[in-house]
Amino acid sequence: MAKAFGPPNDHNILLASLSPDLRAVLAPHLELVRLEQRSALEYPQEKIERVTFPVDCVGSMVAVGDEGRRIEVGLFGFDGMSGTSIVMGVETSPLEVFVQVAGDGYTIDTEVFRGLLDQHDALELHFKRYIHCLNIQTTQTALSNGQSKLEERLARWLLMCHDRVSDDRMALTHDFLSIMLGVRRAGVTVGTHILEGKGLIRAGRGVITILDRDGLEAEARGSYGVAEKEYARLFGNPPTD
Amino acid sequence: MAKAFGPPNDHNILLASLSPDLRAVLAPHLELVRLEQRSALEYPQEKIERVTFPVDCVGSMVAVGDEGRRIEVGLFGFDGMSGTSIVMGVETSPLEVFVQVAGDGYTIDTEVFRGLLDQHDALELHFKRYIHCLNIQTTQTALSNGQSKLEERLARWLLMCHDRVSDDRMALTHDFLSIMLGVRRAGVTVGTHILEGKGLIRAGRGVITILDRDGLEAEARGSYGVAEKEYARLFGNPPTD
DNA sequence: CCCGATTTGTACGCTTCTGTACCTATCCAG
DNA sequence: CTGGATAGGTACAGAAGCGTACAAATCGGG
Numbered sequence: 001m002a003k004a005f006g007p008p009n010d011h012n013i014l015l016a017s018l019s020p021d022l023r024a025v026l027a028p029h030l031e032l033v034r035l036e037q038r039s040a041l042e043y044p045q046e047k048i049e050r051v052t053f054p055v056d057c058v059g060s061m062v063a064v065g066d067e068g069r070r071i072e073v074g075l076f077g078f079d080g081m082s083g084t085s086i087v088m089g090v091e092t093s094p095l096e097v098f099v100q101v102a103g104d105g106y107t108i109d110t111e112v113f114r115g116l117l118d119q120h121d122a123l124e125l126h127f128k129r130y131i132h133c134l135n136i137q138t139t140q141t142a143l144s145n146g147q148s149k150l151e152e153r154l155a156r157w158l159l160m161c162h163d164r165v166s167d168d169r170m171a172l173t174h175d176f177l178s179i180m181l182g183v184r185r186a187g188v189t190v191g192t193h194i195l196e197g198k199g200l201i202r203a204g205r206g207v208i209t210i211l212d213r214d215g216l217e218a219e220a221r222g223s224y225g226v227a228e229k230e231y232a233r234l235f236g237n238p239p240t241d
Numbered sequence: 242m243a244k245a246f247g248p249p250n251d252h253n254i255l256l257a258s259l260s261p262d263l264r265a266v267l268a269p270h271l272e273l274v275r276l277e278q279r280s281a282l283e284y285p286q287e288k289i290e291r292v293t294f295p296v297d298c299v300g301s302m303v304a305v306g307d308e309g310r311r312i313e314v315g316l317f318g319f320d321g322m323s324g325t326s327i328v329m330g331v332e333t334s335p336l337e338v339f340v341q342v343a344g345d346g347y348t349i350d351t352e353v354f355r356g357l358l359d360q361h362d363a364l365e366l367h368f369k370r371y372i373h374c375l376n377i378q379t380t381q382t383a384l385s386n387g388q389s390k391l392e393e394r395l396a397r398w399l400l401m402c403h404d405r406v407s408d409d410r411m412a413l414t415h416d417f418l419s420i421m422l423g424v425r426r427a428g429v430t431v432g433t434h435i436l437e438g439k440g441l442i443r444a445g446r447g448v449i450t451i452l453d454r455d456g457l458e459a460e461a462r463g464s465y466g467v468a469e470k471e472y473a474r475l476f477g478n479p480p481t482d
Numbered sequence: 483c484c485c486g487a488t489t490t491g492t493a494c495g496c497t498t499c500t501g502t503a504c505c506t507a508t509c510c511a512g
Numbered sequence: 513c514t515g516g517a518t519a520g521g522t523a524c525a526g527a528a529g530c531g532t533a534c535a536a537a538t539c540g541g542g
Binding site: 149150183184186187190205206 | 527528529530531532537538539
Binding site for chain 2: 497498499500507508509
């Protein structure tokens with residue numbers, strides 16, 4: 001299977017798939033900003049100030065528990081948005097949301113966004129449907145966390161990340177991946193070697209290159225694809241397809 | 242900590258916490274029905290016919306993967322509802338939703354429900370906020386699946402189930418629990434012995450009795466409570482508190 | 483071009499959980 | 513009261529991953 005969201009990533013698909021009139025409603029309030037790696041988009045239990053629609057950056061939603069436990073529960077790029085709680089009518093969330101791959105994104109003030117959603121039901125519907133897809137992604141993560149081996153989870157994660165960047169080369173350290181997957185750093189090293197040994201990826205210092213998407217999907221053994229199919233069904237494939 | 246949703250369960254809290262006028266909007270369309278154990282409330286990828294608000298039954302949302310992999314990703318009782326996708330503007334979901342503990346519940350036809358949501362934004366807001374809580378529950382499940390030991394996950398699950406039934410005695414087999422947690426049946430047997438050994442529960446054939454909620458919460462080591470606190474914040478404690 | 487910082491490779495013993503198997507205890511219908 | 517069905521207890525070898533530790537490789541600033 002090709003990338004879930006197709007090649008174009010000079011814009012945000014979620015915004016681009018709005019009808020022209022709804023896009024016109026949002027456009028005047030969107031501001032294009034540069035988002036640096038590790039910068040926070042939301043803090044746990046703190047008021048969400050801005051909603052962000054990535055263009056070529058990638059964000060992670062991470063659940064934090066006691067004793068430093070943490071694990072990624074959501075990944076989004078030009079397919080999605082931060083600040084989903086706002087759409088749900090809640091002003092905070094217990095998750096950490098931060099920029100994982102630096103890049104540009106459109107932001108809008110939370111209050112303004114909430115106001116526009118209230119005025120345009122079709123706008124809210126659009127974002128609710130995206131959140132539905134994101135929730136499915138989280139359920140698949142829960143399934144994967146409970147039932148898959150490390151290298152299967154790694155394969156799934158690499159595919160999801162690859163879907164959201166333009167390059168087959170991705171800047172990722174084992175340490176970073178270990179936090180996302182909630183496993184040992186050394187475990188990621190072993191996992192990457194397994195995938196590398198099968199010719200699915202190539203790993204360099206701080207870089208992982210995707211060589212064989214189909215192979216990775218097979219390696220993920222069904223843990224990848226459900227959320228992506230739902231997204232494709234609801235938001236369609238990009239015009240180039 | 243006492244039960245997350247307090248003692249009363251002769252009604253559905255989600256419905257009861259609606260304003261009187263919104264309750265009046267829904268009431269004429271609700272039908273009280275008996276829901277038997279194992280009966281399906283939603284089938285994966287099939288149109289959701291009815292939305293259900295449990296009174297004294299409990300439902301599970303289960304993600305299914307390849308090779309018979311399955312794991313529970315959501316639990317709801319008189320605090321919640323089935324058919325959450327409908328609120329999100331989508332008519333299907335990839336999850337299995339079924340009755341885990343038999344009992345009564347109010348149901349409403351999907352089309353009628355969707356129509357009422359469209360007419361009453363405040364009604365939709367109410368259910369969106371519930372879904373926000375349910376999503377948090379799923380993120381905590383993902384965290385727990387990835388980072389907790391079997392007996393911690395078991396303790397968490399028993400607490401969540403206990404929140405949603407009226408009795409300290411719960412009809413649960415090890416086999417059933419093993420499916421919910423996505424572990425071996427024999428593993429659940431060992432897990433229950435650990436909790437029993439600490440005096441937190443008592444286990445009989447097909448029955449688990451909660452003896453010490455606070456002890457179970459400590460045993461869950463932070464994996465229980467986040468979603469429950471959010472629910473309490475948004476929907477308040479029951480009037481008896 | 484050298485030094486400290488970052489990243490990766492590898493090893494070891496240990497815990498947790500699995501797959502499988504088999505036996506026992508309890509329940510219920512006839 | 514008995515026989516089949518259901519539920520639970522236990523055991524064993526092995527896989528998977530952990531915590532920890534340390535060394536090697538690579539990078540970038542001075």
